Each structure stands twice: as C-alpha cells, then as structure tokens.
Amino acid sequence: MSVTVKLPTQLRASAGGESAVSVEAATVGEALEALYTAYPELRDRLSDEDGSLRRFVNVYVGGDDIRFGEVLETQLSDGQELQILPAVAGG
Amino acid sequence: MSATNLKCRECGSQYELDPIYVCETCFGPLEVVYDNRALAADIPALRRRIQGGPQNLWRYSDFLPLPDGPPGPSGRNSSRVGLAAGCTPLIRADRLAERLGLAELWVKNDAANPTHSFKDRVVSVAAARAREFGFEVLACASTGNLANSVAANAAALGLESYVFIPADLEEQKILATGVYGTNLVKVRGSYDDVNRLCVELSGERNWAFVNVNLRPYYAEGSKTLAFEIGEQLGWRTPDRIVAPVASGSLLTKIGKGFADWLELGLLDGDLPTMNGAQAAGCAPVATAWAEGRDFCQPVKPNTIAKSLAIGNPADGPYVLDLAKSTGGSVEAVSDDEIRAGIRLLAETTGVFTETAGGVTIATLAKLAERGEIGHDESVVAVITGDGLKTLDAVRGSFEAFEIEPTFEEFTTKVEGTLVGAR
Numbered sequence: 001m002s003v004t005v006k007l008p009t010q011l012r013a014s015a016g017g018e019s020a021v022s023v024e025a026a027t028v029g030e031a032l033e034a035l036y037t038a039y040p041e042l043r044d045r046l047s048d049e050d051g052s053l054r055r056f057v058n059v060y061v062g063g064d065d066i067r068f069g070e071v072l073e074t075q076l077s078d079g080q081e082l083q084i085l086p087a088v089a090g091g
Numbered sequence: 092m093s094a095t096n097l098k099c100r101e102c103g104s105q106y107e108l109d110p111i112y113v114c115e116t117c118f119g120p121l122e123v124v125y126d127n128r129a130l131a132a133d134i135p136a137l138r139r140r141i142q143g144g145p146q147n148l149w150r151y152s153d154f155l156p157l158p159d160g161p162p163g164p165s166g167r168n169s170s171r172v173g174l175a176a177g178c179t180p181l182i183r184a185d186r187l188a189e190r191l192g193l194a195e196l197w198v199k200n201d202a203a204n205p206t207h208s209f210k211d212r213v214v215s216v217a218a219a220r221a222r223e224f225g226f227e228v229l230a231c232a233s234t235g236n237l238a239n240s241v242a243a244n245a246a247a248l249g250l251e252s253y254v255f256i257p258a259d260l261e262e263q264k265i266l267a268t269g270v271y272g273t274n275l276v277k278v279r280g281s282y283d284d285v286n287r288l289c290v291e292l293s294g295e296r297n298w299a300f301v302n303v304n305l306r307p308y309y310a311e312g313s314k315t316l317a318f319e320i321g322e323q324l325g326w327r328t329p330d331r332i333v334a335p336v337a338s339g340s341l342l343t344k345i346g347k348g349f350a351d352w353l354e355l356g357l358l359d360g361d362l363p364t365m366n367g368a369q370a371a372g373c374a375p376v377a378t379a380w381a382e383g384r385d386f387c388q389p390v391k392p393n394t395i396a397k398s399l400a401i402g403n404p405a406d407g408p409y410v411l412d413l414a415k416s417t418g419g420s421v422e423a424v425s426d427d428e429i430r431a432g433i434r435l436l437a438e439t440t441g442v443f444t445e446t447a448g449g450v451t452i453a454t455l456a457k458l459a460e461r462g463e464i465g466h467d468e469s470v471v472a473v474i475t476g477d478g479l480k481t482l483d484a485v486r487g488s489f490e491a492f493e494i495e496p497t498f499e500e501f502t503t504k505v506e507g508t509l510v511g512a513r
Contacts, residue, residue, distance in 0.1 A: 009294035
C-alpha cells in the first residue's frame, strides 16, 4: 500500500529537496527501507549500525509516536502519513 | 564572550553559533561550547567581577551564549532591557528540615522571577539571542510557565509572539499569558502533540521558537540556577539537589552549571548528588530509572502537575546518566503526595509553590523518609514556579471561618471552635 513519509527540513537536502516522499510499505520498517533505497544518504542519518532508529529520531504515524505501537513493526494502512522529526526537549 | 561553537552531544560534530538545534550527522541535540581558560587565570578577580555585576542573571554573562555580550549599553544597565530574570532568594528552611529530619536544607525560590517561574531564565537568554540573530517573532511550545514567560518577554522587547499550549491547561496560566497580547494558540492535544506541531512549524516559519530552533541557547539559561546557588552558598556546591524533571533539560543543565564552575575553580566541593522528581501520572524517566533502563519509553500524561506533563522527554537519557553518575535517583510521587508537598512547603517556609514544586517537596520527603539523605548533608530543593498558577491543587484543602462583624461572633464561632478543637 502507498504511504506518505513527511521529512523535516534537516533531511530534505539528502532527499533531493523533497518535503514528502511516497513509498509502498505495510510497516514503518518497510517504509523506512523504501525511503533509504530511494535516498541512501538518509540511512546513516536515521539508523544505528544495528538497524534501529537513532535515539533522537522520532517517528509518528497518525500523530502517535511509534513507540506507543510496535515501533518498526507498526502496521500502516493505505494513504497513511508517517512523519519523521528530531526529538527536542521542550517544557 | 567565551561561547565558541555548538557541539553535538551524541557524536561531537561541531557547528557555528547559528539558530540550529539538530546535528546534521546523527540528529543528536546541539549544545553550546565555551572556552573559559582565560577567565580561570585569576579566580578571585573573576568572583569580584561576578559580584560587581547586575542583580540578575546577566552577572553570569561570561557563561552565557551571547556573542554580542549582555543586552543593554553595559552589563550593569542590562536590567533596563527586557525582563531581568534571576537572583532569586535561597532560603534556609530550618522548620521544613526539622519536619523531615534533615540538617541543612535550602529552598531556591525561583517563583520570584518576573513571570513567577524559572522559565524567565531560559527565555531571557533565548530572547536576547533571538534579537542578535534578528528574529522578529518569538514562539514556543509550552506546558504553561514557558507560555507566560515568552508572552511577557516578547511584550517587554517589542517582539511579536506565538504561544502554543495544550487546550486543557490551567486557567491561571492561560490568563497570565493572553494578557500580554500574544497570539495564543490552544492545541487540542497533549504537550507532546503541541511540541510535535512546533518542531514541524519551526522548519516552515522564520521564527525564534525558543525551545526548538533556539534550544541550545535557551537551555543554557538553566545553568544560572547552579551559578546562583553556588554563589549564594559562599562559592561552594551543596551536597544534594532535588529538582523536577519534565523534558529533563533543567536538571541536566543545573548539573552542567556546577560541573563547569567546579572545573574552572570558582566553586569548592564536589558535583552534588542529583535527584530528579516526577509525578507518577507522567513518569517516563522515573520508570526507566526504576527498571534500570538507559532510555525512556514515552507515556500519555495524566497528572495535576501539568507543567511537568511531558510524556516524551528528549533529555530523559541524560537525566538517567546524571542521576547514576552522581549517586542520585529519579523518583515518582502521586497527586495526593504532590498536594501534601505544596502544603508542607507553605506551612513551614511561607513559600506557596505550584504543582511542580509539590512534586519536588514530595520527592524530598520520600528520600528523607527512606533515610537516603545523610545527617551532615546540605540539600537544595529547587522550587520552579508559583502556587498562584495552579490554584485548583489547593482548592478545598482547608476551611475558613465566616462570621458577622461582632466581637461575640468572633469569640464563639472562631475562638470557641478552636478551644473546642484543642
């Protein structure tokens, strides 16, 4: 199924200037792999050596942090939006 | 000015002192780096220089990230520009110490800032830096105290402002923000939803989001709490700090402030034991601590301590590191314990704090009860905000007498009742 990955400004230069990318994927992990295939530079920016997300990378599906779901195994439905943002301490 | 660079806390990559907050290599948070070697050459002179500075946080401008120097024509006149934060009282709390069985207890009352919370420290620094960058709009994502401070500081400096808050915030905090003429945006969602929106917006608007794109500068303001405590104690560190944890930035920057001044030789002593305090209804850091993890699982907040209701605290891992390396801990207390903490502080010190301060005092009481605080220790409890901001927390917690204006009514209904009660 087709999902949209929204990219933060900090990543757009590594993605041909795009602010959103459409990929075919059934899970968050698959969506990220598809993103890395299209834009290889993004892999090191977002993933650790062991393939998990770096600890200051937040990924949201439908507005919810994927750590509330199954993290990279979180299921996606057709047309859903996946948002990548840097983790920022607020308050 | 001795700030030299921004540096990634995760991978060490270095950047110029720009309005950026994320490492391009690994997405880690950026932090300001200083070169203070020249200042260390004559410590007595440096102490005199600080003591001769203005009665606000600009007395520490050597340790703040403002390349153009403190605001105003000189450091001495800086309190004439904007709202001067800092130099809040450090109160010796002997009656509270006695109640808790402690020896030397101090309350750092940061409710005594211009908008009644410690947030004026971080906003003063961020707003000054925003002006240096030439931003015309100040903005923030807030759990309330920051909203008050950004709206007020923007008004003081003649800047436009946008303040984003969760829609269900305490009425006092909403009123005390809107009055300054800000663009107040109530977001239907939690603070974490507000924060996510503001991180996205910060990439799309050329605004100074104090706690997003100006965050490296903003966060430095919290170090002044450590500087003040050290100076007020006579250039020494306390043995222990108890402070609330929301995003985790405050506690880690207090630790950084002490560490920087110890390294420089400005303070005597050791890095204090650092105890973080959270509400049980939003305790991602305390839970990670209790379970021995070095990362935080986000939570959906449900607590009366709304100023601490950050379910996804980005600096949580650094709080865990600091608590571990100093022999401290991160604790969680219930809403009832928070209310009791507010009452205990008020009764024994005359300081009325908001729910976050209740969390701090309840945590202090818990540590004391468990016997974790030594009898020879000096302890500082950091009170971050004013009780007038969260009046619901004390509503219905006491009764008042109501009488006709006659002597007889007073003697029968007031004194008579009190004698009866004894």
